[in-house]
Amino acid sequence: MASQTKNMPLDAVKSLQAAEEQFKTFQILNEEGEVVNEGAMPALTDEQLQELMRRMVYTRILDQRSISLNRQGRLGFYAPTAGQEASQLASQFALEKEDYILPGYRDVPQLIWHGLPLYQAFLFSRGHFHGNQIPEGVNVLSPQIIIGAQYVQTAGVALGLKKSGTKAVAITYTGDGGASQGDFYEGINFAGAFKAPAIFIVQNNRFAISTPVEKQSAAKTIAQKAMAAGIPGIQVDGMDPLAVYAAVKDARDRAINGEGPTLIETLTYRYGPHTMAGDDPTRYRTADLDNEWEKKDPLVRFRKFLEKKGLWSEEKENEVIDQAKEDIKEAIKKADSAPKQKVTDLISIMFEEMPVNLKEQNEIYQAKESK
Helix, strand or coil, X not given: CHHXXXXXXXXXXXXXXXXXXXXCCEXXXXXXXXXXXXXXXXXXXXXHHHHHHHHHHHHHHHHHHHHHHXXXXXXCCCCCCCCCHHHHHHHHHCCCCCCEEXXXXXXXXXXXXXXXXHHXXXXXXXXXXXXXXXXXXXXXXXXXXXXXXHHHHHHHHHHHHHHXXXXXXXXXXXXXXXXXXXXXXXXXXXXXXXXXXXXXXXXXXXXXXXXXHHHCCCCCCCHHHXXXXXXXXXXEECCCHHHHHHHHHXXXXXXXXXXXXXXXXXXXXXXXXXXXXXXXXXXXXXXXXXXXXXXXXXXXXXXXXXXXXXXXXXXXXXXXXXXXXXXXXXXXXXXXXXXXXXXXXXXHCCCCCCCHHHXXXXXXXXXXXXX
16 A cells, blocks of 8 residues: 555656646747648638738737827726737637627727727726727627636626527636636636636736746646646647637637637737836846747737738838827727716616615715716
């Protein structure tokens, strides 16, 4: 008995190592924009490839302008997105209009491309209630501030889609830090148990604010955590838009066919701070690491790929940049013109039927606002 007990830990270690070796990073384009996995190339037309690039360039400009607007005091909370365009936009590009997106607070770009008006995204940043009033037919939820909470919600939305017979999926995003939360495990486990049509994306940008991913978990990959829930998991080069698109498209197809959820880990990097609320990435990231990931820039990589195919040019890119700047200018102007929110606005939209205590408070504030 003693010898058997002694050998058990070694066997367990071997089993873990064997399992972790299954999770190799999926890639289609290398850093030079060269196709290294021809058999995995998604069936995208030239027009679709150009549109995906257009969205990535547009969103990079949106990020730059949003940072400037934040520094001017014209936006409130803002989490920079530069570096994560392939992870965010190529995944949304693989969706259909009827699919539901449950975002984290860095995932506003996906909402915009799924139909949320840009000026409402700006209002969300300012904390204005209209920023969270999603237009009819736009299947998104408001960005989740509580880390990982959207994973549990996604399991519920996905199960609802399944029970209603709707051929759609619910997709959600969190960061590597979110994968350390209890809600992460509960969400993937519940969805797996009921084969709910969900796609769970972990955007591993290596730092949960300032905590390195190596200090968050002993797991070699986040993708392997799918095994505990009995669902497929895959690690993807999150700076490669074609790999991200292909992984999400495959996960969506399987979910629609009743095969249940998938966990996708995208290896990516945010070039800016965690948020504009005082974070200083130079305190926990080295210049060498920044330089290493700048060479993997998803826009540079995809631009090289498209230029080799004759599908992109400096002229096309400048047109997108000019359009983005004009759209942003008009959107911020529209956001500026929104009526200032009042306490009674918040009270009146909180419940379908207002509780007695809120009715009393509402009357008090109505009286104050009328003076």
